Amino acid sequence: MIRLALLLLALTLSCSLARAVEPDEVLADPALETRARALTQELRCVVCQNQSIDDSDAPLARDMRVLVRERIKAGDTDDEVRAFVVARYGKFVLLSPPVEGDTFILWLAPFAITGLGALAAWAYLRGLARQPATAAALTPTEEDAVQRKLDEAP
Amino acid sequence: MIAEIGHFSLSLALTLALAQATLPLYGAAKNDARLMAFAHAAATGQLLFVAIAFAALTAAFVTSDFSVSLVAQHSHSAKPLMYKIAGVWGNHEGSMLLWVLILALFGAAVPAFGRNLPETLSARVLAVQGMLGVGFLAFILFTSNPFLRLDPAPLNGNGLNPLLQDPGLATHPPFLYLGYVGFSMAFSFAVAALIEGKVDPAWARWVRPWTLAAWAFLTLGIMLGSAWAYYELGWGGWWFWDPVENASLMPWLAGTALIHSAIVVEKRDALKHWTILLAILTFTLSLIGTFLVRSGVISSVHSFASDPTRGVFILALLVATTGGALTLYAIRAPQMKLGNLFTAVSREGGLILNNILLVAITAVIFLGTFYPLFLQITTGTQISVGPPFYNFFFVPLSIVLMIAMTVGPFLSWKRGDLGQALWRLKIAAVAAIGVGVATAVVGTGSLAVLAFAAAAWLFVGSLAVIAGRVGNDWTKAWARISGLPRATWGMVVAHIGVAVTAAGIAAVVSWTEETVALLKPGETAKVGHYEVRLLTVEDVKGPNYTSKLGRFAVVAGGAQIDELVAERRNYPNPGSDTTEAGLRVRPLDVLYVTIGQSHPGGAWTVRMYHHPLVFWIWGGSVIMVLGGALSLSDRRLRVGAPRRAATMQAAE
Numbered sequence: 001m002i003r004l005a006l007l008l009l010a011l012t013l014s015c016s017l018a019r020a021v022e023p024d025e026v027l028a029d030p031a032l033e034t035r036a037r038a039l040t041q042e043l044r045c046v047v048c049q050n051q052s053i054d055d056s057d058a059p060l061a062r063d064m065r066v067l068v069r070e071r072i073k074a075g076d077t078d079d080e081v082r083a084f085v086v087a088r089y090g091k092f093v094l095l096s097p098p099v100e101g102d103t104f105i106l107w108l109a110p111f112a113i114t115g116l117g118a119l120a121a122w123a124y125l126r127g128l129a130r131q132p133a134t135a136a137a138l139t140p141t142e143e144d145a146v147q148r149k150l151d152e153a154p
Numbered sequence: 155m156i157a158e159i160g161h162f163s164l165s166l167a168l169t170l171a172l173a174q175a176t177l178p179l180y181g182a183a184k185n186d187a188r189l190m191a192f193a194h195a196a197a198t199g200q201l202l203f204v205a206i207a208f209a210a211l212t213a214a215f216v217t218s219d220f221s222v223s224l225v226a227q228h229s230h231s232a233k234p235l236m237y238k239i240a241g242v243w244g245n246h247e248g249s250m251l252l253w254v255l256i257l258a259l260f261g262a263a264v265p266a267f268g269r270n271l272p273e274t275l276s277a278r279v280l281a282v283q284g285m286l287g288v289g290f291l292a293f294i295l296f297t298s299n300p301f302l303r304l305d306p307a308p309l310n311g312n313g314l315n316p317l318l319q320d321p322g323l324a325t326h327p328p329f330l331y332l333g334y335v336g337f338s339m340a341f342s343f344a345v346a347a348l349i350e351g352k353v354d355p356a357w358a359r360w361v362r363p364w365t366l367a368a369w370a371f372l373t374l375g376i377m378l379g380s381a382w383a384y385y386e387l388g389w390g391g392w393w394f395w396d397p398v399e400n401a402s403l404m405p406w407l408a409g410t411a412l413i414h415s416a417i418v419v420e421k422r423d424a425l426k427h428w429t430i431l432l433a434i435l436t437f438t439l440s441l442i443g444t445f446l447v448r449s450g451v452i453s454s455v456h457s458f459a460s461d462p463t464r465g466v467f468i469l470a471l472l473v474a475t476t477g478g479a480l481t482l483y484a485i486r487a488p489q490m491k492l493g494n495l496f497t498a499v500s501r502e503g504g505l506i507l508n509n510i511l512l513v514a515i516t517a518v519i520f521l522g523t524f525y526p527l528f529l530q531i532t533t534g535t536q537i538s539v540g541p542p543f544y545n546f547f548f549v550p551l552s553i554v555l556m557i558a559m560t561v562g563p564f565l566s567w568k569r570g571d572l573g574q575a576l577w578r579l580k581i582a583a584v585a586a587i588g589v590g591v592a593t594a595v596v597g598t599g600s601l602a603v604l605a606f607a608a609a610a611w612l613f614v615g616s617l618a619v620i621a622g623r624v625g626n627d628w629t630k631a632w633a634r635i636s637g638l639p640r641a642t643w644g645m646v647v648a649h650i651g652v653a654v655t656a657a658g659i660a661a662v663v664s665w666t667e668e669t670v671a672l673l674k675p676g677e678t679a680k681v682g683h684y685e686v687r688l689l690t691v692e693d694v695k696g697p698n699y700t701s702k703l704g705r706f707a708v709v710a711g712g713a714q715i716d717e718l719v720a721e722r723r724n725y726p727n728p729g730s731d732t733t734e735a736g737l738r739v740r741p742l743d744v745l746y747v748t749i750g751q752s753h754p755g756g757a758w759t760v761r762m763y764h765h766p767l768v769f770w771i772w773g774g775s776v777i778m779v780l781g782g783a784l785s786l787s788d789r790r791l792r793v794g795a796p797r798r799a800a801t802m803q804a805a806e
Contacts, residue, residue: 022751022759023672044538050396052540095540102535106525110547113517117510121498124506128424128495140568147421147567152637 021054025062027069036069039081043068044093052095064089157222160210161301164251167203167258168291170196174261174284178277179349190273193280194265200287201262208242208255211300215242221307224248224300230313232698240324246464247300249327253444254290256328256335260364261287264339271360278346279339286338289471297464313698313725319732322382329375330402334440336368337409341437344430345479348486353426358419361433363786365416369409370782376402377775385735390746390763392662392771395544400523401443404516408436411512414505422502422567424493428509430483438476439516445472446523500570504562511555518547549601556608556656559649560615564622578622579615586611598664605660613653616646644785651777658770667764672757678709682764684738684745685709689717691749691758699725701734704749704758708738720749744768 021040027033037054043064045056053061053068064085071081085093097103174196181189211224215238220226228245229238237244243252261283268276294300343361347353379402384392393399412432418425445468496502522539529535560582564575576583590607598606623638624631671679673688680686689705701723708716718736725732738745743766750759 021670023670026670042540042542044540050394050538050540055391090536092536092538095538096542096546097537097539102529102533103525103537106521106539106543109521110514110518114510114514117513121503121506121510124425124428124492125496125498127492131492143568144566151639151642 021065022062025065025069027073032069032072035078036065036072039068039072039078040065042095043082043085044095046089046093064093156210156213157219157301157303160207160214161299163203163206163210164291164295164301167200167207167254168288168295170199170203171284171287171291174200175281175288176284177281178284179281182274182277182281182349185274187273190277193277193284196284197258197261197265197280200284201258204251204255204258204291207301208251211248211251212239212242215239218311219307220309220311221303221305222300223302223304226304226308226311228313229311230698231310233313233319234697236321237319237324240319243327244324247294247298249331250290250294250298251300252328253331253335254287254294256331257283257287257290257338260336260339268360275343275346275350275357275360278349279342282342282345283338286342286475289474293464293467293471297467319725320382320386322378323386326375326378326382329371329378331375333368333370333372333375333402333409334405334443336364336371337405337433337437337440339364339368340409340412340433341475341479344433345482348430348479348482351486351489353419353430353490355420355423358416358429362413362416362420365409365413365433365436366782366786369406369413370779370786372402372406372409373775373779373782376406377772377779381772384768385737386732390666390735390765390768392768395522395541397523398447400519401446404519404523405436405439405443407512407516407519408432408439411509411516412436414508414512418502418505419493422494422496424496424502425506426490426493427487430487432509434476434479434483438472439520441468441472441475444468494568496568497570499565499572501562501565501567503570504558504565507558508555508562511551511558515548515551515555518544518551549605552656553601553604553608556612556652559652560612563616563619563645563649579611579618582611582613582615582618585614593660593664596665598660602660602664605656609653609657609660612656613650616649616653619646640788641785644781644783644788646781647784648778648781651774651779651781653774654770654777655772655774658767658772658774661767662765662771665766669762671760671762672753673760674755674757679760679762681762682743682745682766683710684762684764686718686745686747686760686762688758688760691752694721696723699723702749702752704736704747704760706736706747706760708745718745718747720747722749739769741769742767 021037027036040054041052043053045051045053045058045061045064047058047060048056051061053064067088068081068085071084076084082094091098097106099107174193177189178193178196180186181192211222213219214222214225215229216235218225218229218231218238220229224245224247225241228248229241233241241248243249261280264271264276264280264283268279271279340361343357343364347357376399379399380392383394384390412429415425415429415432419429445465522543526537526539529537560579561572561575564570564578565572586607589610590603593606594600594603619642620635620638623642624634667682669679669681673679675688675690678685678687685708687707687709689707691702691704694701694703701721704720704722706718706720707714708718716738718738720736721734723732723734724730733748736747743764746763746765748761750761752758
């Protein structure tokens, strides 16, 4: 238990949230550097919780940042850099998980929920239209007049 | 001795909560006035006992009584008084005690402010509050007792995480909890209404102020947390899509949906099923928020508790609360009437669209937070879900929401005229196109251009609500403006707040500039339209830390216009570093400077950021809170409002 606590402490210490790029890492070409920054923001530091390698000052994150910049200097496209990093560290490093087999639910569910919501609203409106009329209601104009009075009341 | 008083008082509160959870329910069923009235006394008594317990723990922290284990673990005699007090809730046990204190506070507010509630309803609401009290008091007493003693007592404590020693962070948990726990009122009202079998406009009018108040507190809490992250974490990030942040955003989104759907119940006696479900969902998400932070199931930068027995207990509480409420709903829902007729294009329809979008955004965040955990448990596959995923859904959905929420207020109830509503928004449309073109010319991403345009649309469209009510006759303008209900003002102001926040976010995302440089004293670097010169770096000793303090000159056009101070602090108890950024805050931008590591030859890593409109993010949130407060002050939501209206008429 104490060992675990120490490990956690060590991890949190090495992973403190701070923009971590040191001046010596920065690429000379601003266009390449911009690409590097964008890429490192979507790659996760594997020893930290929920931090991109751009945010983490853990030594491993630094290694990964340097690696990304080396690949960019070597002329890789963004996709090639991602593929290279994934080949080394696994899909876990992608902060935006690829759309495939076990992430279909994750990517499709938001669309499904929005669609279901619309469907439920439609069903509700139909239900409203079909329910038997109860007491003689006010006419729409009367209703509006009352509502206007209510809204204007001081 | 003081700790034991606290412990004993907490046990009394649990006993009282047990009685409060049962007797009034029986009384309401049998129409026994004495048993129902007991609920009021019990709720007040609970507040008293929990407050004594909380005061006892606070006393232990303030006097640095290290024979109390919790104080020894989380406090230190050298800490400033403010952080000794903040230390009470800067840990798991104390924060749960704050949770029940606020629960008791809301419970006691029912007899204090809810005199006009029907007797049976208030008895049942308080009984449900009592049940929640039982659950959480038992949780504290059996798994997270803050009053445990330590023998022998250590000479000094371990200290509070230095990151937490900051005014912004010290004050944000109470506001967050006022929000989370405030939603328990919506939940209790929903469950009580299900027991009564009656959901009507009067019910909605009683439940809305509580929900609105909770929502305003939660907004403030999230805002403070985000502002804290901005200046304390040292690189100007203000939102991380971290599980703990998501935990607060989910109930906020659901609560926002709830205050809107409750309007439909209040004004039109429709959408009752959904409003009840939403009340249950909102509080469930608040509980999940507690669960997420407290169980350590999803560890994150913020998590400071990880004990599985607690997690299991909270999970059981969650299942009992939500499961119980949903079961009751399933039994009662078929008996509830659907409500009054309306067409898709109407104010009601607009509010439903608002609800669909808000729930969809909530679902995205829920999935992103829990899907990796779900996948790991079921298949063992590890994936990460980070900002790119959230932004992919959040940004477009929010833009659609902003477009829709501008039009909604212009549709009439029952049957609206979309063409007419859009015509009345013609000035807003011009503003949106103007801002869109202007930002596109400056050079902004296409999604951000849309966001800017939507923000302008919403801002001007909200003002148009007021303009539309004033009409063309300027002689009557003042009379009409002052005659508008506060609730209308509240809506307009809150919507303007959303527009301001959205513009701030779009600007920071699009136009942030960043410079990382190695500077020796006397050297200069550029960021945005500013030049920053490092003047000196000094060693400074604070009350409980040592610090490297860098002084910077801000130079524009050759002249020094400002001086900034940035610190890198080291706290020995417990050992860790924090960054104190130097900020030059202006309404339109913030210059943000931090000092990093030293390098051989006397150079320092200096990070500088230029953040346009960043303060709008939090300024907009404050405006939203103001809108909520304005709405709350509407006489129609206040107790005894009809009576006052009557006396005013008599006076005339």
